[in-house]
Amino acid sequence: SQKIEQNSEALNIQEGKTATLTCNYTNYSPAYLQWYRQDPGRGPVFLLLIRENEKEKRKERLKVTFDTTLKQSLFHITASQPADSATYLCALTGTASKLTFGTGTRLQVTL
Amino acid sequence: DAGVTQSPTHLIKTRGQHVTLRCSPISGHKSVSWYQQVLGQGPQFIFQYYEKEERGRGNFPDRFSARQFPNYSSELNVNALLLGDSALYLCASSLAGTSGSEQFFGPGTRLTVL
Numbered sequence: 001s002q003k004i005e006q007n008s009e010a011l012n013i014q015e016g017k018t019a020t021l022t023c024n025y026t027n028y029s030p031a032y033l034q035w036y037r038q039d040p041g042r043g044p045v046f047l048l049l050i051r052e053n054e055k056e057k058r059k060e061r062l063k064v065t066f067d068t069t070l071k072q073s074l075f076h077i078t079a080s081q082p083a084d085s086a087t088y089l090c091a092l093t094g095t096a097s098k099l100t101f102g103t104g105t106r107l108q109v110t111l
Numbered sequence: 112d113a114g115v116t117q118s119p120t121h122l123i124k125t126r127g128q129h130v131t132l133r134c135s136p137i138s139g140h141k142s143v144s145w146y147q148q149v150l151g152q153g154p155q156f157i158f159q160y161y162e163k164e165e166r167g168r169g170n171f172p173d174r175f176s177a178r179q180f181p182n183y184s185s186e187l188n189v190n191a192l193l194l195g196d197s198a199l200y201l202c203a204s205s206l207a208g209t210s211g212s213e214q215f216f217g218p219g220t221r222l223t224v225l
Contacts, residue, residue: 004153032211043115043201043216044154051211089153097210098144098167099203101153 002028004102006090012108013080021075021105023090028100030092033066033073038087038104047088048075080109113138115204115217123223124192132187132220134202140215142166142208143185145177146201148219154201160185161208189222197224 005024013019023033031052036044050057050066050073057064063076077084087106091099116135124130136143142161146154156169160179174190183204189196199219205212 034213036216041199041219041221043203043219046213046215049211049213091153093210095210096159096167097142097205097208097212098156098159098169099146099154099214100156101146103151103153 002026002100004028004090004092004100006088006102007105008103010106010108012110015081015109015111017080019077019080019084019107019109021088021090021107023073023075023102025071025092025102028071028092028094029068030094032093033064034091034093034099035062035064035073035075036089036091036101038089040087044089077107080107082109082111085109115202115215117200117202117217117220119220120218121221121223123225125225126192126194128192128224129188129190130192130222132189132200132202132222134185134187134204134217136183136185136202136204137215140204140206141183142205142212143179143183144203144205144208144214145185145187146203146216147171148199148201150198157187159208166208192224194224197222 087104144159145157148154159167203214
């Protein structure tokens with residue numbers, strides 16, 4: 001069955017450092033991979049989308065890489081700030097538009 | 112501009128009851144999807160509707176049903192509630208509902224089943 005794995009343990013980093021979150025998947029050939037941010041008690045907010053034929057995508061302090069051979073995506077936040085503290089979800093889509101989410105990784109940025 | 116709205120924000124029901132959750136998409140968006148998010152897990156796909164037609168259904172029992180209205184708003188109905196149905200129910204809208212479309216999520220409805 002399809003499986004999407006994200007680090008279940010919280011990631012704690014110091015302000016100003018680069019946070020790197022991992023998303024691994026098995027038994028899936030996604031056409032797109034998306035990253036969302038979710039704050040407690042709120043709905044996910046779209047951050048970035050990367051296509052299967054793209055290796056890397058950037059948006060301001062965010063960078064996503066997508067390796068379909070390793071079946072892995074890395075999500076980087078550079079110069080992290082306390083306001084970046086949240087849960088980050090990766091989600092895959094194939095030919096259908098439904099999103100299949102990972103369990104999310106909680107990021108805590110401290111001063 | 113108004114984002115995706117959902118009502119009610121919180122709901123408490125008892126086992127065996129029925130519940131109806133409502134969602135209004137962003138103006139101009141024709142696709143609505145429903146997700147269930149249990150505490151500590153990622154959202155799980157329940158349904159997608161586009162132009163009032165069901166486009167996809169997740170692995171949920173027949174107790175779950177949904178529909179989309181001509182104004183593109185949507186309802187999710189759950190019958191014979193179980194304790195395990197307690198979750199955050201999220202609605203997401205997108206412009207075209209195609210693979211790779213950015214989805215905009217509402218704040219969710221927190222359902223507690225006692």
